[in-house]
Structures are given as C-alpha cells and as structure tokens.
Amino acid sequence: MNRDFIAKHWYASIYEQMENQTYDVEFLLRVLGPKPINILEIGCGGGRIAVPLAEAGHFVTGLDADEYALLRCYRQARNLPNLRCGQANVIQDEWATGYDAVVIAGNFLINIESNVDYRLAQQTLIQKAAGALLPGGHLYLDFDLSPNPSAVFNEIGESSYFSGTDDLGTFGKTVSYGSVYDPVTQICAGAEHWEITTNSGDSFFVPDKWYKHIPTQREVYGWLGEAGFSIERTYLNYTDEPLTEPIAPETWRATIWAQKG
Numbered sequence: 001m002n003r004d005f006i007a008k009h010w011y012a013s014i015y016e017q018m019e020n021q022t023y024d025v026e027f028l029l030r031v032l033g034p035k036p037i038n039i040l041e042i043g044c045g046g047g048r049i050a051v052p053l054a055e056a057g058h059f060v061t062g063l064d065a066d067e068y069a070l071l072r073c074y075r076q077a078r079n080l081p082n083l084r085c086g087q088a089n090v091i092q093d094e095w096a097t098g099y100d101a102v103v104i105a106g107n108f109l110i111n112i113e114s115n116v117d118y119r120l121a122q123q124t125l126i127q128k129a130a131g132a133l134l135p136g137g138h139l140y141l142d143f144d145l146s147p148n149p150s151a152v153f154n155e156i157g158e159s160s161y162f163s164g165t166d167d168l169g170t171f172g173k174t175v176s177y178g179s180v181y182d183p184v185t186q187i188c189a190g191a192e193h194w195e196i197t198t199n200s201g202d203s204f205f206v207p208d209k210w211y212k213h214i215p216t217q218r219e220v221y222g223w224l225g226e227a228g229f230s231i232e233r234t235y236l237n238y239t240d241e242p243l244t245e246p247i248a249p250e251t252w253r254a255t256i257w258a259q260k261g
C-alpha cells in the first residue's frame with residue numbers, strides 16, 4: 001500500500017475522532033443565531049464545523065487543501081444539499097464572493113500551511129475574508145491567544161496528542177518532541193513524527209517539522225481594521241465575557257465577531 005495515502009488517511013480520520021469537543025461548534029451556532037445564512041468556512045477539514053452548521057439550516061461552502069480530510073466532508077455532504085466543499089489553497093487561490101459570514105475557526109489562524117511568510121498569510125486571510133463578504137457581512141474568527149506565548153509554546157519532552165485506529169485498521173500515534181517560541185519573531189517551531197502500523201503489520205514513521213507565527217491581539221485587531229472590519233463583539237474563552245485590551249492573564253482563546261464596513 002502507498003504509505004503516504006495510509007498515513008494521511010489515518011490522520012484525517014483520527015483528527016475527527018479525537019478533536020471532538022463540540023463546545024466551539026455550539027458556541028459558533030449560538031453567535032450565528034437561528035436565521036439561515038450563506039457561510040464560507042475556511043479550512044473546513046473533514047466538516048467538524050461545516051456539517052453541524054449545515055444541519056442547523058445554514059448554506060455552507062467549505063474550502064480546504066487536504067483531499068483526505070475533504071473526502072470526509074464530501075461524504076457527509078451527500079445527505080446535506082446545503083453543504084458544498086471544495087479543494088483550495090486558501091492563501092493562494094481566489095475565494096468566491098457574496099457570503100453573509102466567513103468562518104475561520106478551529107484555530108485555523110495558527111494552523112495555516114502555505115509557502116508564504118506566515119504573518120503575511122494571516123493578514124492575507126483576513127483581507128480575503130473581507131473580499132468574500134457582502135457589505136455588512138460578518139467574519140467569525142476563533143483562535144488561541146495568550147498573554148504569554150513563551151509559557152504556552154516552549155515545551156521540551158515527549159508527548160502525544162492523537163492516537164487510535166482508523167476505518168482501514170491503521171493504528172497510529174503522533175509523537176511530539178517539543179517546540180520553541182522566539183519572542184522576537186513570534187515564530188514557534190516544533191518537531192514530531194507519526195508512528196503508523198497498517199492492518200497488515202507494516203510499520204513506518206512519518207517525520208514532521210512545523211512552524212507558525214503567533215499573532216498578538218494588537219496585530220489581529222490591526223489586520224481587521226486594515227481590511228475594513230469593525231469589531232462588534234469579542235468573547236473570552238468561549239464565554240460571554242468580552243476580551244480586554246490588553247488581554248487578561250487567564251486568556252487562552254479569543255473569538256471575534258467583526259462586521260465588514
């Protein structure tokens with residue numbers, strides 16, 4: 001069997017098995033309200049968010065680069081005529097327009113894969129969201145935000161965040177060896193591998209190195225302003241408390257509801 005296929009199929013499946021805390025989806029549904037609207041979800045993956053939005057009656061288009069994740073979304077769209085998904089590199093490719101809301105959730109802001117400078121990719125994402133919205137439309141942006149990224153991202157030692165078996169009988173485990181945060185560049189880099197064993201007993205490793213830019217509240221607010229958004233509401237750690245400026249010590253998650261001017 002093709003090891004690349006086996007490994008990527010396993011990851012897409014295990015992500016959805018393990019990333020199943022639904023409070024972020026319930027929170028989003030509450031912020032959007034009951035009236036069905038036209039939504040573009042960026043980085044929809046296997047549909048963890050897009051599917052419940054469509055089940056709630058919204059008209060949802062999901063874009064993602066990963067065909068293994070997308071296939072999971074595509075299968076579920078068979079029973080949901082108001083859900084469509086397609087493949088795109090959302091930093092490089094054009095987005096469709098005319099949406100009431102753009103959803104950039106599931107921490108996509110710090111999980112972008114692209115060849116573009118990371119900070120520029122984050123800024124581009126917000127500009128493209130403005131371009132995809134109707135006048136008066138809204139951006140829902142939900143991401144990890146901490147007043148002290150060094151404490152969150154400087155981590156040495158072995159750990160595992162996902163393990164389990166997919167529907168092909170492939171067992172896998174992610175093994176991380178830590179990450180380092182540079183407070184000057186705000187870049188965090190880490191090393192990990194996946195340990196994969198197929199159902200016929202073939203075992204192999206998939207090495208991975210990742211890096212991401214960790215934006216500050218001020219940067220994100222600046223990008224939103226430059227793109228013509230006005231922030232209508234903010235939410236601290238999935239509560240009705242707004243974010244403070246500067247952010248409070250207990251902040252770990254920021255959710256922003258911003259309107260295109």
Ligand SMILES: C[S@@+](CC[C@H](N)C(=O)[O-])C[C@H]1O[C@@H](n2cnc3c(N)ncnc32)[C@H](O)[C@@H]1O
Nearest residue numbers: 043044045048064065066089090106111112113
């Ligand atoms: C952390 S997952 C979030 C998935 C989904 N929103 C959720 O919350 O379950 C990030 C997703 O972004 C996708 N992604 C990363 N960079 C991308 C890019 N440049 N263009 C399109 N999709 C991208 C990945 O394939 C992955 O499915």
